[in-house]
Amino acid sequence: MALSFPSTDYFEALKGQMKAAQEKFSRLGFIDTTFAVSVGNNGKAHNYVLEFEVYELKNIDEVPTVDLKKVDFSIEGDERVWREMIENIKRNGQADTAHDINTLTHFGEQLKIVYDDPDGHDKLYRFMESIQEFFDLSSQLEVSFT
Amino acid sequence: MAFYADKDYSEDQEVLGMMNEVMAGNLGLRWYNANTEKIKGKPSNPERGLTYQDLDIGTYGYTDIPEYVRTSQSMVARGSDKSIGKLPDMGYVVNRKSDVWSDNVTELYEESKARRWAPATDIPWGALGEKPVAEPLEAACAQLYTFLQECQLVSLDFPSRWVALINQDFIEQKSFMCAQMLDASRLLEVFRKRALYGGAGMKRASVSAEQCLKEWLWAETYPQGSVSINLALAGLLLNIYRQVAAFAPTTTDRALLGYAMQDSGRWVSYGTGCLRYHLEHQPGQRVSMHEYLDESEHAMLGIIGSPELLEPLIIISGGGFEKDQIKAGRDSVSRFIKLAVQEYFERLDYAGLEGRAHRSRIPHVLERIQVA
Amino acid sequence: MAYLATHDYLEDKSFVDKWLYTMRTGEMDLSWMNAKTEKIKPRPQNARRGLTYRDLDVGSYGFTEVPEKVRDNRSYAPRGAEIPAGVPDAQPWVSRKSESWAFNTESYYEEAVSRQWNATTDIPWEHLEGVELPEATGKALSQLMTFLTEVEMIATDTPAMWLPRLSPDFIEVRAFIASQAMDEARHAEVFRKRALTTGYGLMAASPMNEMALKHLRDADSFSEMSVALHLVAEGNVLTMFRFSEYLSPTDVDKRIFRLVMQDEARHVGYGMQHFKYVLENFPEKREVLHAHLDEAENISFAGAAATEVTESFIILAGGGMKKEQIDAGIKVTTQFNLKQMSEHFERLEKCGMPERKDRSKLYQMFLMGKAAAEAQGIKI
Numbered sequence: 001m002a003l004s005f006p007s008t009d010y011f012e013a014l015k016g017q018m019k020a021a022q023e024k025f026s027r028l029g030f031i032d033t034t035f036a037v038s039v040g041n042n043g044k045a046h047n048y049v050l051e052f053e054v055y056e057l058k059n060i061d062e063v064p065t066v067d068l069k070k071v072d073f074s075i076e077g078d079e080r081v082w083r084e085m086i087e088n089i090k091r092n093g094q095a096d097t098a099h100d101i102n103t104l105t106h107f108g109e110q111l112k113i114v115y116d117d118p119d120g121h122d123k124l125y126r127f128m129e130s131i132q133e134f135f136d137l138s139s140q141l142e143v144s145f146t
Numbered sequence: 147m148a149f150y151a152d153k154d155y156s157e158d159q160e161v162l163g164m165m166n167e168v169m170a171g172n173l174g175l176r177w178y179n180a181n182t183e184k185i186k187g188k189p190s191n192p193e194r195g196l197t198y199q200d201l202d203i204g205t206y207g208y209t210d211i212p213e214y215v216r217t218s219q220s221m222v223a224r225g226s227d228k229s230i231g232k233l234p235d236m237g238y239v240v241n242r243k244s245d246v247w248s249d250n251v252t253e254l255y256e257e258s259k260a261r262r263w264a265p266a267t268d269i270p271w272g273a274l275g276e277k278p279v280a281e282p283l284e285a286a287c288a289q290l291y292t293f294l295q296e297c298q299l300v301s302l303d304f305p306s307r308w309v310a311l312i313n314q315d316f317i318e319q320k321s322f323m324c325a326q327m328l329d330a331s332r333l334l335e336v337f338r339k340r341a342l343y344g345g346a347g348m349k350r351a352s353v354s355a356e357q358c359l360k361e362w363l364w365a366e367t368y369p370q371g372s373v374s375i376n377l378a379l380a381g382l383l384l385n386i387y388r389q390v391a392a393f394a395p396t397t398t399d400r401a402l403l404g405y406a407m408q409d410s411g412r413w414v415s416y417g418t419g420c421l422r423y424h425l426e427h428q429p430g431q432r433v434s435m436h437e438y439l440d441e442s443e444h445a446m447l448g449i450i451g452s453p454e455l456l457e458p459l460i461i462i463s464g465g466g467f468e469k470d471q472i473k474a475g476r477d478s479v480s481r482f483i484k485l486a487v488q489e490y491f492e493r494l495d496y497a498g499l500e501g502r503a504h505r506s507r508i509p510h511v512l513e514r515i516q517v518a
Numbered sequence: 519m520a521y522l523a524t525h526d527y528l529e530d531k532s533f534v535d536k537w538l539y540t541m542r543t544g545e546m547d548l549s550w551m552n553a554k555t556e557k558i559k560p561r562p563q564n565a566r567r568g569l570t571y572r573d574l575d576v577g578s579y580g581f582t583e584v585p586e587k588v589r590d591n592r593s594y595a596p597r598g599a600e601i602p603a604g605v606p607d608a609q610p611w612v613s614r615k616s617e618s619w620a621f622n623t624e625s626y627y628e629e630a631v632s633r634q635w636n637a638t639t640d641i642p643w644e645h646l647e648g649v650e651l652p653e654a655t656g657k658a659l660s661q662l663m664t665f666l667t668e669v670e671m672i673a674t675d676t677p678a679m680w681l682p683r684l685s686p687d688f689i690e691v692r693a694f695i696a697s698q699a700m701d702e703a704r705h706a707e708v709f710r711k712r713a714l715t716t717g718y719g720l721m722a723a724s725p726m727n728e729m730a731l732k733h734l735r736d737a738d739s740f741s742e743m744s745v746a747l748h749l750v751a752e753g754n755v756l757t758m759f760r761f762s763e764y765l766s767p768t769d770v771d772k773r774i775f776r777l778v779m780q781d782e783a784r785h786v787g788y789g790m791q792h793f794k795y796v797l798e799n800f801p802e803k804r805e806v807l808h809a810h811l812d813e814a815e816n817i818s819f820a821g822a823a824a825t826e827v828t829e830s831f832i833i834l835a836g837g838g839m840k841k842e843q844i845d846a847g848i849k850v851t852t853q854f855n856l857k858q859m860s861e862h863f864e865r866l867e868k869c870g871m872p873e874r875k876d877r878s879k880l881y882q883m884f885l886m887g888k889a890a891a892e893a894q895g896i897k898i
């Protein structure tokens with residue numbers, strides 16, 4: 001059955017995939033960051049706080065608004081952009097250069113990185129490979145969009 | 147040699163006598179009841195293993211290192227019993243915690259070990275071989291990677307110059323500097339391999355960039371050097387890696403720039419944290435740090451404006467040499483420069499050096515950028 | 519500031535104007551495209567090994583062709599790049615290849631990078647849960663670990679001091695030293711961690727060994743530093759690691775010593791290859807190195823008299839402090855001491871300095887010690 005995006009179920013499924021791919025993630029090293037994913041649709045946002053620790057996604061929380069003081073950074077964007085990214089990942093097995101997190105967030109035009117603390121912002125780059133591999137796990141899922 | 151031991155031990159009867167006594171079974175055991183704290187550390191999270199944070203306990207921990215380390219000028223391990231005999235002076239010139247410390251340095255050291263990678267085997271070199279980049283664009287890549295090697299040669303020298311001068315009590319921070327040396331050497335390696343693999347050969351070293359890099363490297367104090375190398379330079383390089391990764395011509399480039407981002411992200415994090423700790427504990431240094439940056443910040447423009455960086459960046463960001471590609475490249479690079487400078491001021495603000503953006507000469511020059 | 523760039527680039531009108539002009543119009547200089555450099559296409563010789571520095575040993579980029587005296591490049595330009603006029607002087611102290619080079623340097627570096635391990639996660643610390651070593655063994659182990667964590671960082675500090683002094687053209691040597699720095703930080707870490715998990719904490723410092731460390735720091739040249747550090751000190755420590763693995767009271771300790779001895783062997787390997795290279799290519803250094811070894815070996819005597827280390831070794835080797843255990847421990851320690859010395863001279867001989875035996879007081883001591891040991895039925 002297809003998982004709806006965005007939803008807690010979607011991130012739970014990624015969490016399961018990440019656990020199954022522990023060898024890959026442990027080779028990449030510790031990932032210690034909490035960040036938010038904010039998906040906008042017609043002026044309303046669905047927000048998920050993802051807490052990573054050591055080699056896995058420890059906790060997923062759907063929240064009405066993102067408190068930037070409680071996360072390292074938030075990745076915000078319209079559902080259209082997230083959809084395009086996930087569909088690209090599904091097609092190619094992983095995001096291509098035009099659809100990876102770094103490119104999409106680079107100038108904040110497609111996805112935007114918002115943060116309270118520049119040190120928290122820098123964690124996106126410190127754990128970039130793991131974060132990208134995490135989203136690339138979408139290739140293993142059937143995802144539907146509203 | 148600059149140092150000769152206080153005795154010729156091969157002739158010293160006291161020393162030889164001690165050896166003979168022990169080997170005859172008469173153990174002195176002066177160390178047996180060492181006056182040290184007895185602890186049994188263990189991992190707080192078995193999945194994470196036994197970290198330095200787990201051993202931040204009592205006299206052994208880093209939290210309790212005093213601001214001024216006056217009682218240790220030797221290699222003695224922090225917390226061990228120093229009373230057993232006369233210890234030599236290793237000549238450390240950095241003995242103040244707030245000159246080198248950052249609250250996240252142990253975390254960053256652990257992270258750097260966990261997130262290690264190997265350029266020889268973790269980069270998909272074959273992908274570049276299968277789909278080579280068109281020649282003029284490859285030349286731009288080769289120039290960029292030549293430039294990045296220069297930056298890493300200097301980045302490698304910074305921790306190397308200082309590590310032996312820093313008090314051994316700051317072992318966790320010194321260990322992070324060792325991780326930085328390996329980071330820099332690995333990035334030097336991957337940029338060199340990439341520059342040559344594409345077939346365009348190495349290109350030209352940059353006079354303006356090297357002059358500026360040397361000025362930053364040769365800062366007189368560690369805190370100043372750290373702001374320049376760990377915060378300003380590493381921050382700029384992080385922005386460059388992000389920029390080029392966003393327009394990466396091949397998956398090989400995308401992969402190596404991803405690792406580069408990770409490594410430089412740690413340097414920036416340490417540099418910001420180090421400045422923050424420094425200013426929290428030495429608030430009077432705010433004035434001198436501003437003055438230092440008044441003089442040295444020009445180097446950021448000297449590096450960004452070097453044609454050996456600027457021109458290949460425009461070409462790579464636009465995807466080629468056609469007029470519309472160059473225009474797109476210029477647009478993108480103009481935004482990249484503004485973003486890089488904005489984030490630099492943001493980090494300084496966060497670290498407690500507020501108001502730098504208003505005081506700095508850089509914004510006045512940036513305002514003049516126009517892209518026709 | 520200790521160095522000022524030749525221009526203040528924010529005030530350099532022609533620099534700023536050129537930059538703004540490029541941004542505004544897209545007209546670029548592009549002279550770097552015509553850099554007079556060699557075009558090569560290195561490829562991995564062995565796909566499983568990936569793309570190594572050895573694969574890049576081609577033409578003007580390679581290490582083989584680095585001349586004995588580097589006259590062309592004193593800047594931060596990477597080897598093989600075009601070097602324009604006006605680059606700064608990096609002030610290298612060492613511009614002579616044989617002063618720092620070793621056969622297979624690039625292989626040692628690649629091996630180091632691929633064989634990095636993590637003291638936090640690659641040691642089964644959880645196996646120590648509930649393990650209570652008897653007091654004598656526990657304290658002896660802690661003392662040994664205290665000594666080892668104390669001495670390891672010298673092998674970071676000392677070569678790191680020399681790294682920025684080496685010509686930037688010696689990329690592979692610089693890379694190897696950087697990898698050694700990380701290896702030694704890891705060793706200091708793992709020994710500290712082990713001491714702090716025994717229940718006894720750290721023990722006593724080792725003043726006599728610190729004298730040796732001071733001597734290493736103050737070497738007059740890279741070669742002298744390398745002989746004292748890589749060959750003498752690390753050679754001795756490598757033997758110690760091998761014996762320590764043999765004597766380890768737990769599987770955790772065995773694993774620690776197996777991992778550290780890999781790294782140490784690599785450092786000793788570099789030291790030997792460098793020593794060979796120096797003697798072959800810089801023959802006038804021979805007497806200088808002999809003089810340096812005279813003092814380095816003097817310090818070895820001091821090390822042997824560092825009773826806090828010798829006694830803890832005896833207790834570990836014998837398994838306790840009863841008379842018969844001490845006697846057994848002394849036999850093993852005697853074997854260890856003699857092995858250390860014999861391997862030291864073996865390395866020097868293999869590297870091209872067989873005559874060292876004839877002038878070394880340490881060798882005389884070795885012969886006396888060997889004779890005395892054999893008289894007691896101790897074989898080495």
